[in-house]
Amino acid sequence: MIFKQLFEPESSTYTYLLSCPDTGVTALIDPVIETVDRDLQVLQEMGLRPDFAIETHIHADHITGGLMLRARTGCKLAGPALDALPCRDISLREGEPMRIGNLVLNPLFTPGHTDAHHAYLLDHAGLPMLFSGDALLIEACGRTDFQSGDAETLYHSIHEKFFVLPNETLVYPAHDYEDRQITTIGQEKLRNPRLGKGRSLEEFVEIMDSMDLPYPKKIEWALPGNEGCGSCPDNLPADKERLCELDRQG
Numbered sequence: 001m002i003f004k005q006l007f008e009p010e011s012s013t014y015t016y017l018l019s020c021p022d023t024g025v026t027a028l029i030d031p032v033i034e035t036v037d038r039d040l041q042v043l044q045e046m047g048l049r050p051d052f053a054i055e056t057h058i059h060a061d062h063i064t065g066g067l068m069l070r071a072r073t074g075c076k077l078a079g080p081a082l083d084a085l086p087c088r089d090i091s092l093r094e095g096e097p098m099r100i101g102n103l104v105l106n107p108l109f110t111p112g113h114t115d116a117h118h119a120y121l122l123d124h125a126g127l128p129m130l131f132s133g134d135a136l137l138i139e140a141c142g143r144t145d146f147q148s149g150d151a152e153t154l155y156h157s158i159h160e161k162f163f164v165l166p167n168e169t170l171v172y173p174a175h176d177y178e179d180r181q182i183t184t185i186g187q188e189k190l191r192n193p194r195l196g197k198g199r200s201l202e203e204f205v206e207i208m209d210s211m212d213l214p215y216p217k218k219i220e221w222a223l224p225g226n227e228g229c230g231s232c233p234d235n236l237p238a239d240k241e242r243l244c245e246l247d248r249q250g
Helices: 033-045 066-073 151-162 185-191 201-209 219-227 238-249
Strands: 002-008 013-019 026-029 052-054 076-080 090-092 098-100 103-109 118-124 127-133 170-173
Touching: 002 033, 013 033, 013 170, 033 066, 033 238, 052 066, 052 098, 066 076, 103 151, 151 201
Parallel strands: 026 052, 052 076, 076 090, 127 170
Antiparallel strands: 002 013, 013 026, 098 103, 103 118, 118 127
16 A cells, blocks of 8 residues: 655644555545645655545535645545535445545544544554544544534544554544654553543543633634535635635636
């Protein structure tokens, strides 16, 4: 497998490049509009073109690069069927694997951060790799206080879909805010301050309910943009207008 982890610093978002070496079929998981040019340059240098742009959920902290990638490359847009976005080409559901050439990506329905959130599990030569989206982060988890979030639901998603995986499962989150890149299921079961060491559901809900996090600063324009698969809403800040020139022209 050809694999690359890419980072967008403004929203601290990781984008993941997966490519099948046998077929050249390539996917980007959770692309960001600010880094579409960077991602396409990386792909070009590797002799690849994107076939799919895959979302874990409808993001509130950045606009996806999906629509821009499709406009510039013809790739197909994929994401959770439960989002019911007509702008996507492929609807993903747990129990229905997605093929990226000879790679098999298994969607896992993991609500709690959002009500339609999906993670993706890939078995690479016997080593499981989990692209956990915003559900499970490195020694943290996604917030549950907006956008159909629910702490109890997230707790069950993590315990029933993630913590049942082998301890050596590599976990690649959609974000990290402390310059970390990777964790494992075993490490999160031991060290995660919200979930580790057998924390109970009641303890987790209390932790999440007391976090008092600031309202996401981009949500008012990121959500409508992502409901359009990366379109440019009318309330987009002036300093972001340049990102959507192609979208407005096409």
